[in-house]
Amino acid sequence: MARVGWLFTAPFLAVFALVFLAPIGYGVYLSLFDTKLIxxxxxxxxxxxxKALSDPQFWSSFGRVALFLAVQVPVMLFLALLLALxxxxxRLHGAAFFRISVFLPYxxxxxxxxxxxxxMYGDRFGLVGNLERALHVTLPDLLSPDVVLASIGNIVTWEFVGYNMLILYSALRVVNPxxxxxxxxxxxxxxRIVxxxxxxxxxxxxxxATIFSIIGSFQLFNExxxxKTLAPNSISTFYTPNLYAYSLSFSGQQYNYSATIAVVMGVITMVVAYLVQLRGLRRAS
Known part of the structure; x- marks a missing residue:
């Protein structure tokens, strides 16, 4: 019977090792070497x-995503909670339409x-610029260095608030009426019922939802x-750790150091997610 169980799980284990364990192992392997032209x-x-632990650019990018996590994640989960409730x-009219509309950005x-x-953020060609010309006012530059992180947070919240809302709403649906x-x-x-x-x-x-959001925040890259192409003066090549690792690998040809940054961020993400989970389980118990 044990052999039959292993045969059923073998396809999953093979794919898991190929697409998950092998890249991690190769990344750790690269981080242990240093390749130079000469x-x-x-x-x-x-x-x-x-070198990574004393790299000011790495810690600057890490501090930025940590601030992003501390502000954006609570706001997003609070909105998702309100929507789910x-x-x-x-008592909400058109609840089905409202639910799919909120989830659609995901x-x-x-x-x-x-x-x-x-x-839409552009002040020359986008919604902000059109409003300025229509209302004859000067609005804040949403792509300026001081505001661009909040602008990115708005995009991420718009994308994932519906996803988190669906997780919470699904949990509410299984409560005994x-x-x-x-x-x-x-x-x-x-x-009082709430x-x-x-x-x-x-x-x-x-x-x-909190653990998923923490992992996603530390992996901030796409936005x-x-x-960066729209606001090159506001977003640097080391704006986030993932963007820093990408720039090191594909622009600086520093594959080994790029893999090191990725491994360090993976360990930090794992530790933070574990501590949050441990704290959550203690509070629940």
Missing amino acids: GGTTFAGAGNYA AIDSG AVPAVVAALMWGF SLYEAAEIDGAGQI RVIKLPALRGPLLI PSIL
């Missing part, structure tokens, strides 16, 4: 990691979404990469 490839050991309340590819919003009926018989209002029944039922799904 001298060839030499074993660097932990040299690349020491509104749809589940049964189906838009990130590149298309960044191009679309980048066009008899709990609501018993609460109403006891005289509980809608706010606080006592619905929010406790959403602890697990909220934890999952700043696309907006």
Whole structure:
């Protein structure tokens, strides 16, 4: 019987090893070497990691995504929670249409979404510029260095708030309706039902959505990469860790150091996600 089980799981294990474990192993392997035009490839050991941990450009990009995570993720999850509660309340007219409308931006590819919003942000050719000319006012430059991170956060929120809303809404749909009926018989209002029944039922799904959002924030790449062509003075080649690693590999031909940056960010992401999960499980228990 054990052999039969392994035969059934063998296709999955083979694909998992090929598309997940092998790239990670190859990335770690590259990070241990140093390739130079003169001298060839030499074993660097932990040299690349020491360089990464003292690299001001890497820590600048990491601080930027950490700030992005600290602000954008709570805002996005709060909006997703409000939308899920509104749809589940049964008092929202056209709930089905509203639900699919909120989820629809998730189906838009990130590149298309960044191009679309980048066009609207433009003060010469986009929506901002048209409003300035129509209203004869001067609006803030949404692609300026001081505002562009918030503009990226708006794009990411627009893309993923519907996805997180669907996770929370699905969790609410499996709550036993008899709990609501018993609460109403006891005289509980809608706010108390949300606080006592619905929010406790959403602890697990909220934890999952938070972990997914943390991973996505640390992997931020598509939006700043696309907006960089529209605002080259606002977004540098090391604006995010992933953009920094990409620039090192494809523009600087520093494959080994690029792999090191990727491995370091993978470890940091794993540790942060684990700590958040551990804290969430402790609070739930």
